[in-house]
Amino acid sequence: MNQPAWELFLTSLWPIAQGAILGTIPLALISFVIGLLLALGVALMRLSRLKWVSAIARVYISIVRGTPLLVQLFVIFYGLPSLGLLIDPWPSAIVAFSINVGGYAAEIIRAAILSVPRGQWEAAYMAGMSHRLALRRVILPQAARVSVPPLSNTFISLVKDTSLASLILVTELFREAQQVAAFSQEFMLLYLEAALVYWVICLALSGGQGMLEKRLDRYVAH
Amino acid sequence: MSPTDLPAAGGASGAGAASALLTVRGLQKSFGDNQVLHSVDLTVERGQVLVLIGSSGSGKTTVLRCLNGLEHADGGTVDVAGELTLDFAARPTKKQFNALRDRSAMVFQHYNLFPHMTVLENVIEGPVMVQKRPKSEATDEAVAMLERVGLAEKADAYPFELSGGQQQRVGIVRALALKPQLLLFDEPTSALDPELVGDVLRLIKELAAEGWTMVIVTHELEFAREVAHEVAFVDGGRIIERGHPSQLLRDPQQERTRQFLHRLLFPF
Numbered sequence A: 001m002n003q004p005a006w007e008l009f010l011t012s013l014w015p016i017a018q019g020a021i022l023g024t025i026p027l028a029l030i031s032f033v034i035g036l037l038l039a040l041g042v043a044l045m046r047l048s049r050l051k052w053v054s055a056i057a058r059v060y061i062s063i064v065r066g067t068p069l070l071v072q073l074f075v076i077f078y079g080l081p082s083l084g085l086l087i088d089p090w091p092s093a094i095v096a097f098s099i100n101v102g103g104y105a106a107e108i109i110r111a112a113i114l115s116v117p118r119g120q121w122e123a124a125y126m127a128g129m130s131h132r133l134a135l136r137r138v139i140l141p142q143a144a145r146v147s148v149p150p151l152s153n154t155f156i157s158l159v160k161d162t163s164l165a166s167l168i169l170v171t172e173l174f175r176e177a178q179q180v181a182a183f184s185q186e187f188m189l190l191y192l193e194a195a196l197v198y199w200v201i202c203l204a205l206s207g208g209q210g211m212l213e214k215r216l217d218r219y220v221a222h
Numbered sequence B: 001m002s003p004t005d006l007p008a009a010g011g012a013s014g015a016g017a018a019s020a021l022l023t024v025r026g027l028q029k030s031f032g033d034n035q036v037l038h039s040v041d042l043t044v045e046r047g048q049v050l051v052l053i054g055s056s057g058s059g060k061t062t063v064l065r066c067l068n069g070l071e072h073a074d075g076g077t078v079d080v081a082g083e084l085t086l087d088f089a090a091r092p093t094k095k096q097f098n099a100l101r102d103r104s105a106m107v108f109q110h111y112n113l114f115p116h117m118t119v120l121e122n123v124i125e126g127p128v129m130v131q132k133r134p135k136s137e138a139t140d141e142a143v144a145m146l147e148r149v150g151l152a153e154k155a156d157a158y159p160f161e162l163s164g165g166q167q168q169r170v171g172i173v174r175a176l177a178l179k180p181q182l183l184l185f186d187e188p189t190s191a192l193d194p195e196l197v198g199d200v201l202r203l204i205k206e207l208a209a210e211g212w213t214m215v216i217v218t219h220e221l222e223f224a225r226e227v228a229h230e231v232a233f234v235d236g237g238r239i240i241e242r243g244h245p246s247q248l249l250r251d252p253q254q255e256r257t258r259q260f261l262h263r264l265l266f267p268f
Helices: A005-046 A051-066 A069-083 A089-115 A118-126 A131-168 A173-184 A187-219 B060-067 B094-103 B119-130 B135-148 B164-177 B194-209 B221-227 B245-250 B255-265
Strands: B020-031 B034-045 B049-053 B075-080 B084-087 B104-107 B182-186 B213-217 B230-235 B238-243
Touching: A005 A051, A005 A089, A005 A131, A005 A173, A005 A187, A051 A089, A069 A089, A069 A131, A089 A131, A118 A131, A131 A173, A131 A187, A131 B119, A173 A187, B020 B060, B020 B213, B034 B049, B034 B060, B034 B213, B034 B230, B034 B238, B049 B060, B049 B221, B060 B182, B060 B213, B075 B094, B084 B094, B094 B104, B104 B164, B119 B135, B119 B164, B135 B164, B164 B194, B194 B213, B194 B221, B221 B245, B221 B255, B230 B245, B230 B255, B238 B245, B238 B255
Parallel strands: B049 B213, B049 B230, B104 B182, B182 B213
Antiparallel strands: B020 B034, B020 B075, B075 B084, B230 B238
């Protein structure tokens, strides 16, 4: 047990990295993709002229933003079984995180769509486009550019929030660190090590965000 | 590029038909309590140019926007070439609005080019995505038109890399590429630096000479005098006076027209 600290750091790095590669990263990626699709639908519903459609979207967003993510996670994993709906840890986590991203990203996408000047809609209609085609060809590509920075924030938050999945028994980065910590009793070292790995992942993501923004900015005056 | 080359714009209604391409009767439009158009009547003959003048807020731009379905009028009728009639009091269907847009194309004051597309992509977007024409054919035509307006070397540039005058010429080519029967211009030079106005006006004059049917909203009186077959003065949502440009611009019959022209000629 009296391993030198650096040796424990190195030997625990592999299980923690494994937790990141097999748990944290795929969990965040899958949830984000599903959440974005959900968010696009919710954003379009929220912009609908039909009052009841927009009301449904409004209520959804309000619930997601007004309740803690941990509570959402527990309702799905520990709550639903009492209604006879038993979901495994992984799918539970994906459902909860997707729903969460869906709520937050919907508002980002809605704002981005609204930020596209009205003249763009008019030019699209003038060219004979339907509402749907105008959205797909003219509005969403421009909204995408505007929404990259805030959506990157959402994604980075999500990566860190996946640590909550450790509380519903998903094997991911933080749970691996917890297990080594419990075993070695080196709490400070292991939790700092976990923090460091999260930080490295988020640094890489920030870099990716910068590259994406640069690519999407190619048609904007500098 | 002349309209007579285009199957869509040719004598589809037959040799003996009346030559009015556009007939507007009793057009009305309100925004809330504010009635911006009171019963506007217009006729534009095939191959003719109608210029609408009037102060801002007079309703002239609203007339134009109704002709492209960007505003839905509350009442009145719009007839194109005797083939398509929209009765606004009876709420035209989506299909009728699409048919109206199919026959007319608009050039905007602020160009409204698609910023995420290159010049060429801007021009072929409608023909390829909406009219489902082969991309190679649309591209060849677009390149030829860009060449004609002196922008061939800008085909792969993005709009932000172009001057205002160049952007507006692309806006005009984009409208032409849709092969409309009717071209609508909404203050096409109002957003341009003075030294860039000439190129755009020259191009519009060339199109007029080729026989395109156009409705133009503009404040450029000298240009109106040269290009228009008829000028109409719009005020308070009504056509106050219309006539041949040399007559209306030089010797208006209505006091309101006289005041407007005087203000425009002597702003100080």
